[in-house]
Amino acid sequence: MAMEFLFSANKTFSLNYFCEKYDAAKSSVSEDLFHLNTTFKQNGLGEIISNAGATGGAYFIPKITxxxxxxxxxxxxxxxxxxxxxxxxxxxxxxxxxxxxxxxxxxxxxxxxxxxxxxxxxxxxxxxxxxxxxxxxxxxxxxxxxxxxxxxxxxxxxxxxxxxxxxxxxxxxxxxxxxxxxxxxxxxxxxxxxxxxxxxxxxxxxxxxxxxxxxxxxxxxxxxxxxxxxxxxxxxxxxxxxxxxxxxxxxxxxx
Amino acid sequence: MAMEFLFSANKTFSLNYFCEKYDAAKSSVSEDLFHLNTTFKQNGLGEIISNAGATGGAYFIPKITxxxxxxxxxxxxxxxxxxxxxxxxxxxxxxxxxxxxxxxxxxxxxxxxxxxxxxxxxxxxxxxxxxxxxxxxxxxxxxxxxxxxxxxxxxxxxxxxxxxxxxxxxxxxxxxxxxxxxxxxxxxxxxxxxxxxxxxxxxxxxxxxxxxxxxxxxxxxxxxxxxxxxxxxxxxxxxxxxxxxxxxxxxxxxx
CATH class of the missing domain: 3.40.50.2020 (Rossmann fold)
Incomplete structure (x- = not known):
């Protein structure tokens, strides 16, 4: 998941995509996204921006500190x-x-x-x-x-x-x-x-x-x-x- | 941690290194390594090989399926x-x-x-x-x-x-x-x-x-x-x- 975001900047991934790929519930995917965002930020790589709304989704922006x-x-x-x-x-x-x-x-x-x-x-x-x-x-x-x-x-x-x-x-x-x-x-x-x-x-x-x-x-x-x-x-x-x-x-x- | 392994093939990282870096216990670092290995394997990227022994340590080998x-x-x-x-x-x-x-x-x-x-x-x-x-x-x-x-x-x-x-x-x-x-x-x-x-x-x-x-x-x-x-x-x-x-x-x- 980290790799997919990291090398697909600006590409929006729907929550459903990850739910299906990893056979996981939306809540646990959301939680993973939250942790991933923290990790990206801590490592000075960038951040994950989540879209609210019916379908949901998230994309990555590279942003070094x-x-x-x-x-x-x-x-x-x-x-x-x-x-x-x-x-x-x-x-x-x-x-x-x-x-x-x-x-x-x-x-x-x-x-x-x-x-x-x-x-x-x-x-x-x-x-x-x-x-x-x-x-x-x-x-x-x-x-x-x-x-x-x-x-x-x-x-x-x-x-x-x-x-x-x-x-x-x-x-x-x-x-x-x-x-x-x-x-x-x-x-x-x-x-x-x-x-x-x-x-x-x-x-x-x-x-x-x-x-x-x-x-x-x-x-x-x-x-x-x-x-x-x-x-x-x-x-x-x-x-x-x-x-x-x-x-x-x-x-x-x-x- | 994933990134460090992925782009440092064959380089052995000691458990202590990660313990200090993430301020974590050896047991939780070991557990993370285990999960990371599973993820790398599932994604067909390679595997993490752990050295047993007093100091412990692990290195990554790229191995696509x-x-x-x-x-x-x-x-x-x-x-x-x-x-x-x-x-x-x-x-x-x-x-x-x-x-x-x-x-x-x-x-x-x-x-x-x-x-x-x-x-x-x-x-x-x-x-x-x-x-x-x-x-x-x-x-x-x-x-x-x-x-x-x-x-x-x-x-x-x-x-x-x-x-x-x-x-x-x-x-x-x-x-x-x-x-x-x-x-x-x-x-x-x-x-x-x-x-x-x-x-x-x-x-x-x-x-x-x-x-x-x-x-x-x-x-x-x-x-x-x-x-x-x-x-x-x-x-x-x-x-x-x-x-x-x-x-x-x-x-x-x-x-």
Missing amino acids: TEKTQEFLTDLKGKLQAKERVLPGGYLYYSDLIFDPKITNMLGLIFASKYAEKKVDYCLTMETKGIPIAMATANYLNAEVVVARREAKVTEGPVVTINYVTGSTRRIQTMSITKKAIKPGKRILIIDDFMKAGGAAKGLVELVKEFSCSLAGIGVVIDSQNPENKMVNDYFSLLKLKSVNELTGEVDIIY | TEKTQEFLTDLKGKLQAKERVLPGGYLYYSDLIFDPKITNMLGLIFASKYAEKKVDYCLTMETKGIPIAMATANYLNAEVVVARREAKVTEGPVVTINYVTGSTRRIQTMSITKKAIKPGKRILIIDDFMKAGGAAKGLVELVKEFSCSLAGIGVVIDSQNPENKMVNDYFSLLKLKSVNELTGEVDIIY
Whole structure:
């Protein structure tokens, strides 16, 4: 029952459904729901909202607590600031963190909590490092993932392709989404691991329009302080990368 | 408690840990473990194995039931055989399924059940479509994911790169893994969405050796019947693609 709620956000389950499934009386299902709600809240996962009325029913909303978010992000910040992560060119290596399911699940829960009320249909991301985070977020939001690819693939069928300009290096790049992947009129949440100038995010926003869908939001794990003006206005980032000192290995991240 | 077990396979939790965490007596924790085990088994997720002895403790092993696996794969096979999935060139479109967390979680549970006793440290996959399945599998196995990339990226630092020959088109391709991503002496499970001749899988196996690690297994969602002889011997596939008829849109998949 816990699993069904947890990964079916916003989906209303009728009391009858559980009564039949577990061959139980309404009163005991109601009691179980009450305990489950307490457990979800205590563990900072979210809450179960019960509808009164003739049929009855309940649905789950992911809602991580502020303390849990803070604790997690402080820990993640610490891990990101390890000197050995600094690469030539002042880049920061963090793929190991992004591809660790324990960390990704938490990132997904944080984004899902932020956008829980937006009734997101698709989490859209750009290959490659955005994928695990988009999957985890979609899992909690009961949504599907769509991946924009750098090259159109023969195995994906007809695609919608756009050109976009990377905000930092001003190069022209291409991204494609399979036409079959998105139905029109849906709500799309853009999720990515990193934002520098926001060129890729802007490209994704344009693709959302091309598919006649609406934008539910843009969530990124880390954005960089420079450049200050991004190519998209309204986005939500968890951590801000202030500076990377290639010589000393010092990494300054603000939470 | 359910969540902690579910996503920490093979990790032993002491009874004391739960007693302290939930401020409960050993007897009631034991009773909860008993109920949890029953629930996991009933839902075909796995089981909790309790260690007797002075300290006591329990760990979870993912173990989906044969019936659940059959039911899921029969359903997946039906979805894959939809005519509209056939693309020019006889390719089969299935990204929407691979990127649906509900489906991916089940695929992950099936692979995790198969390799639960192998004490897997890393699930290794090739970008892009293998990623969601590797993440879901790693989630149930309490492992991390490593992604081999087609091009080395400046944000990934020093890489180990190998060339491999695609078995079907005999082209030479490149794949790279960041050096930092894998520690020597670990156990690696290779996970991918599709295998034709097995060239990419063979490349991944060679990378496992380059990192002085051992191979726990190779799991793919779909392999094709042709060519019959693959470039790797020992692999586990869930579905076999027999034929795709581009003219009629007929897809023949064997389970």
